Amino acid sequence: LTKPVLWKGFPNVISSDQFDPQFLVEELFTLANQMIGLAGEGGSGILQGKSIFLLFYEASTRTVTSFKRAAKLLGADVDSTENAKMFSSAVKGESLEDTIRILNGYAYDLIVIRYDQVGGADRAANCSDVPVINAGDGNGEHPTQALLDLYTIYRYFDRLNGLQVALVGDLFNSRTIHSLAYLLAKIGGVRLALVSPSVFRLDDSTKASLIESGCQFRETSNLLDVASEVDVVYLTRLQKERLDDARKANTWGDKGDVRVCINDEVLSKLPKKSIILHPLPRSDEFMELPEKFDGDPRVRIFQQAQNGLFIRMALLKMILG
Numbered sequence: 001l002t003k004p005v006l007w008k009g010f011p012n013v014i015s016s017d018q019f020d021p022q023f024l025v026e027e028l029f030t031l032a033n034q035m036i037g038l039a040g041e042g043g044s045g046i047l048q049g050k051s052i053f054l055l056f057y058e059a060s061t062r063t064v065t066s067f068k069r070a071a072k073l074l075g076a077d078v079d080s081t082e083n084a085k086m087f088s089s090a091v092k093g094e095s096l097e098d099t100i101r102i103l104n105g106y107a108y109d110l111i112v113i114r115y116d117q118v119g120g121a122d123r124a125a126n127c128s129d130v131p132v133i134n135a136g137d138g139n140g141e142h143p144t145q146a147l148l149d150l151y152t153i154y155r156y157f158d159r160l161n162g163l164q165v166a167l168v169g170d171l172f173n174s175r176t177i178h179s180l181a182y183l184l185a186k187i188g189g190v191r192l193a194l195v196s197p198s199v200f201r202l203d204d205s206t207k208a209s210l211i212e213s214g215c216q217f218r219e220t221s222n223l224l225d226v227a228s229e230v231d232v233v234y235l236t237r238l239q240k241e242r243l244d245d246a247r248k249a250n251t252w253g254d255k256g257d258v259r260v261c262i263n264d265e266v267l268s269k270l271p272k273k274s275i276i277l278h279p280l281p282r283s284d285e286f287m288e289l290p291e292k293f294d295g296d297p298r299v300r301i302f303q304q305a306q307n308g309l310f311i312r313m314a315l316l317k318m319i320l321g
C-alpha cells in the first residue's frame, strides 16, 4: 500500500484527510474504474479466503449494502451486526474496545464500523489487529462517502481542479460534509460556497482546516446567491438525530432569505453543466431535493450512490488484495 492510505502506520480508513487527491485520481479512482467492469461481469474471486465484519451501531441503507455487495463481488466472506446498539452486547454495557477485541479473535481480516459518537472508528482502530474502515462516526466523518462523492465529481467533469462547489444544508452536523470539505480543500483552485441557516454553519474546527489548506470559501444562507456560479451543488438533510438545544428543527428550512432546498428558481439559475449531489437519505419532511426534480439531468444522486459500490470494491481490493 502507498503511504496516503495509512492511518497511524496501518491501512485503516478513518479520516478523508489521510488521502492525497493525486493518489485518489491516479490510483483509487483508476481501480474503481476497473471495478465497474468487474461488477458488470458478476465479480471475481480476488478476495477469496478473506473475511469482513460490518459492525453498525447506526442505521444504513447505502453504506452497509454497498460494502456487503463489494465484498461479495470480490469473493470475500461477510458477517455483520447491523443494529449493534440493540442486538450486540453493547446493550449489556460491553465497550466498543472489547467488541473489537472479540472480533479480532474470530479471524476477520477487516472491520467496517459505523458508530454513533465522534472518534468511534479511531478507537476501534487503536485496539484492532486488523484494518478498520470508518463508515461514519457520529457527526465526525464519513470518509468513504467523501471518496465516492469526489469520484462522482471526477467522473463527470474529468477533472477536480478549479471547480466551484456549494456545500448546502446542515453543515454543522453532517459528517459527509466534514469529510468532503477536508478533501476538496486540498485540491488546487477549488472554491467553496458554504450555504446554511446561520446556526447550522460549518464548525470552527473544519473551517480552520480549510483556512490552513488555503482553500477559498464564503458563507451565505441563500443558495440563490451562488447558484449561477457553481459546478456542484452538494445538498444535505437536517440531521434530526443529532440536534442540540441550539439547533432545533424550527430553525431549519427555507424562510425569508434562507434557502437550502432545490426549487424551480434555483434550477433556473444553475449552469447547464452543473451537477446536484446528495449523500442520501433525503428528507421527506424538509424536501431539500424534491423527487419531482429527479428527471433533471443535473441530478446525479443515484449514479453517486452506485459509485459507492465501485469505490468500496476498490478500497477493499487495495487493503486486502
Ligand code: CP
Binding pocket: 059, 060, 061, 062, 063, 064, 136, 142, 145, 279, 280, 281
Ligand atoms: N450516505 C449514507 O451514508 O447513506 P446510509 O446512511 O444509508 O449508509
